[in-house]
């Protein structure tokens with residue numbers, strides 16, 4: 001009797017071991033009804049977060065109410081339409097991500113084959129070629145997309161793991177030759193989690209974890225009621241699904257402007273603000289070049305390495321034969337710090353608020369196999385100068401003062417820069433001048449109000465503002481915006 005039981009157990013174990021990755025993928029496909037499914041639309045609500053826009057470096061990303069969310073996927077065409085409508089969550093606003101949201105803000109992201117685009121103003125399509133790969137990977141992270149990608153993958157692997165005391169089967173494969181995708185399958189053959197990594201200028205190979213729970217049945221197709229995705233360890237989406245339509249009608253057509261679009265070349269346009277001071281614009285984010293006796297300093301290394309290389313080339317053209325000794329980083333938000341590693345590779349010292357140094361030391365050491373940069377190819381130790389409240393860079397003649405913008409809720413370590421001789425203020429994200437001839441609105445951002453409070457507190461005599469978004473303006477533009485707010 002005992003022998004027969006153990007023989008049965010042994011046979012069962014053998015059968016378990018013999019289950020291949022392909023068997024598991026087939027079983028998941030059957031369990032969630034992937035076979036006859038060519039498209040799906042799901043919608044719901046919850047929370048959405050702006051990655052890399054937290055108040056402090058190690059805080060969760062800034063949070064918004066996700067009033068509505070709808071995603072239509074055409075698996076046959078590799079197409080997707082994702083629409084979200086967000087409203088302000090925190091009052092007063094805290095952190096970045098273009099807060100405060102006045103009313104609601106809608107965004108629509110599309111993918112079809114090798115084309116990506118967004119809905120721009122008045123729903124005019126705006127090509128987004130840089131987003132193609134990420135959106136393709138995201139398709140393979142959805143439950144049915146994962147089954148289809150896993151079934152098509154060469155040599156998927158199988159592993160048994162214990163997660164939170166539960167036995168799961170992990171199926172891994174490589175997508176597009178470089179993205180490792182691992183699906184965690186429970187004992188009901190449901191996909192409960194998919195892990196992958198995406199390249200990020202700040203975080204390097206950034207872990208992306210998507211969890212699926214509370215599956216419900218929609219005429220033979222199972223779909224999770226709860227979807228949570230984290231990127232770099234913090235949530236970016238927390239969705240409660242309320243409606244699912246398997247095999248929904250699809251009509252995602254690539255608009256002419258997005259067909260074959262490639263990322264536009266990085267443009268840097270320099271504008272001389274004073275002797276030895278240049279505003280480096282030409283894109284969505286600006287930098288300021290300041291010449292000292294033996295070196296130059298650059299205020300802000302935004303976006304990514306592509307932007308930094310172009311800004312550095314322009315700096316070398318404007319001031320040949322002087323090294324870039326300092327890069328001043330105004331705050332840790334990803335769009336403002338994604339390019340600072342390139343300056344470290346150039347030999348520059350990073351000047352930043354003391355809150356950021358441990359964060360950058362951690363993120364600088366992250367692996368970067370998905371998108372190697374100059375610093376990962378030629379590693380060197382980053383040098384930092386940190387600021388608590390005030391720091392002055394001077395050679396006796398030229399003077400650049402850096403201050404913590406106290407009491408601002410955009411970022412805990414946000415720095416503003418002031419040049420007393422030039423009466424020039426350089427600031428990120430607290431005040432972005434409206435385009436010329438825009439009638440001032442009654443709503444003044446609390447971030448702009450905090451800039452004014454700091455100008456007063458520090459008794460700065462400002463004539464001109466060089467914002468790190470938008471155009472250089474006389475200080476009167478700031479006063480105009482504040483005055484319109486007071487009148488209302």
Ligand SMILES: [Zn+2]
Nearest residue numbers: 096331333429
């Ligand atoms: Zn910011």
